[in-house]
Amino acid sequence: MNRGQRKRRNKKDQEHCKYIKMVKHRMTADKLCKITLRHIAKWIRYCDNPGVIFDIGACVGMYSLYFAHFASSSIYSFEPVPGNFQLLMKNLTMNKKLQKKITAHNFGFWSSRCSKEMGIPQNRKDTDNIGLYTIGGHKKTTSASFEVLDEWCEDNQIYPDFIKIDAEGAEYEILRKGFRAIRSARYILCEHHLEYTEQDTLYTLLLDNGFEVKMTNRNNYFWEKK
Numbered sequence: 030m031n032r033g034q035r036k037r038r039n040k041k042d043q044e045h046c047k048y049i050k051m052v053k054h055r056m057t058a059d060k061l062c063k064i065t066l067r068h069i070a071k072w073i074r075y076c077d078n079p080g081v082i083f084d085i086g087a088c089v090g091m092y093s094l095y096f097a098h099f100a101s102s103s104i105y106s107f108e109p110v111p112g113n114f115q116l117l118m119k120n121l122t123m124n125k126k127l128q129k130k131i132t133a134h135n136f137g138f139w140s141s142r143c144s145k146e147m148g149i150p151q152n153r154k155d156t157d158n159i160g161l162y163t164i165g166g167h168k169k170t171t172s173a174s175f176e177v178l179d180e181w182c183e184d185n186q187i188y189p190d191f192i193k194i195d196a197e198g199a200e201y202e203i204l205r206k207g208f209r210a211i212r213s214a215r216y217i218l219c220e221h222h223l224e225y226t227e228q229d230t231l232y233t234l235l236l237d238n239g240f241e242v243k244m245t246n247r248n249n250y251f252w253e254k255k
Contacts, residue, residue, distance in 0.1 A: 049094045050123040069095050072251045075243050076216055079190035083107070083210070085138060085178075085203065086195040090117040090131075096193070097127035104130055105187065109137030109173035110147065137196070138203040139175035146170040178207030188213035198222040201231040211238050217252040 049066075069092060080101050084093045087106035096104050108114045114135040121128040139145070148170055182188050192214045194200050200219055204211060211217070217240060221228050240252040 049091075049127070050120070065091060066095060068246055068249070071246075072218055072244060072249075073099075075251060075253055076191060078102075079216060081105070081187060081189045082191040082193070083189040084193050086193075086197070087117055087133070088113050088195075090120040090133070092193055093117075093131050093133075094120065094124055094127050096191075097124075097130040102130055104132070105189075106131055106133040107137055108133070108135065109175060111135065111171060111173070136174040136176055138178045138181070138207070139199070140177065140202050140206045141175075142177055142180070143175050144172055145175060147173050178203055179209045180206075182207075182210050182213075190214060191216045191218070193218040195220040201228070201234065204231065204234060208238070211235070215254050219250050219252065221248050221250050223248065 073096070076099075078099055078101055080103060082093075082096045082099070082102055082104045084090075084096065084104060084106040087093050087108040090106060090108075093104045093106045096102055106117065108117055114133070117133055121131055121133060189210055190213070192210065194203065194217070196203055200221070211234075217235065219231070219235070221231065235252055239254050241255055242250050243253045244251040
């Protein structure tokens with residue numbers, strides 16, 4: 030790609046970012062937002078206009094809103110933390126045109142259908158996370174509901190072309206009960222939390238299902254089916 034092509038592509042990415050509106054939040058701080066959206070833009074350049082996109086661990090909806098720029102996309106956002114979900118819904122209502130393409134669900138995925146008490150950081154209300162280290166890991170907790178990925182896909186007859194998953198270390202726990210979803214997907218954007226032993230197993234799981242790493246950025250791995 031020559032300099033002129035890069036400039037035109039960067040301009041297009043900036044236009045997408047320009048029209049996304051969000052409430053004030055740590056994840057939407059101007060500098061962090063621009064960096065995150067720039068990385069998203071790089072990853073999705075590998076994609077051939079995916080149709081159904083799952084945003085697992087949607088947080089406040091930044092990824093979902095960017096994915097909505099795909100011409101034929103339908104986004105399903107899954108966020109179990111009540112506080113994050115409220116902000117997600119506010120962000121969707123601030124982006125009416127993009128909101129039409131996004132269906133948000135206030136539950137997460139796990140290896141079994143259940144409810145769990147999740148730990149919330151005491152001094153940072155804007156960083157509520159679901160993950161191996163947060164379930165019951167803090168004094169303050171909130172209850173959250175979880176479904177099984179493949180069961181939800183089968184019940185609703187919805188299968189993804191693209192899976193984005195960031196579950197703070199619980200990625201393998203989710204995807205090990207998501208074989209049909211994995212087989213349906215052409216692309217997976219996954220955050221690998223290397224401090225957890227399951228990450229090696231997660232890596233093997235995706236390789237065994239025909240995926241290869243196309244790009245990495247810190248702990249983010251963009252996988253494409255061969």
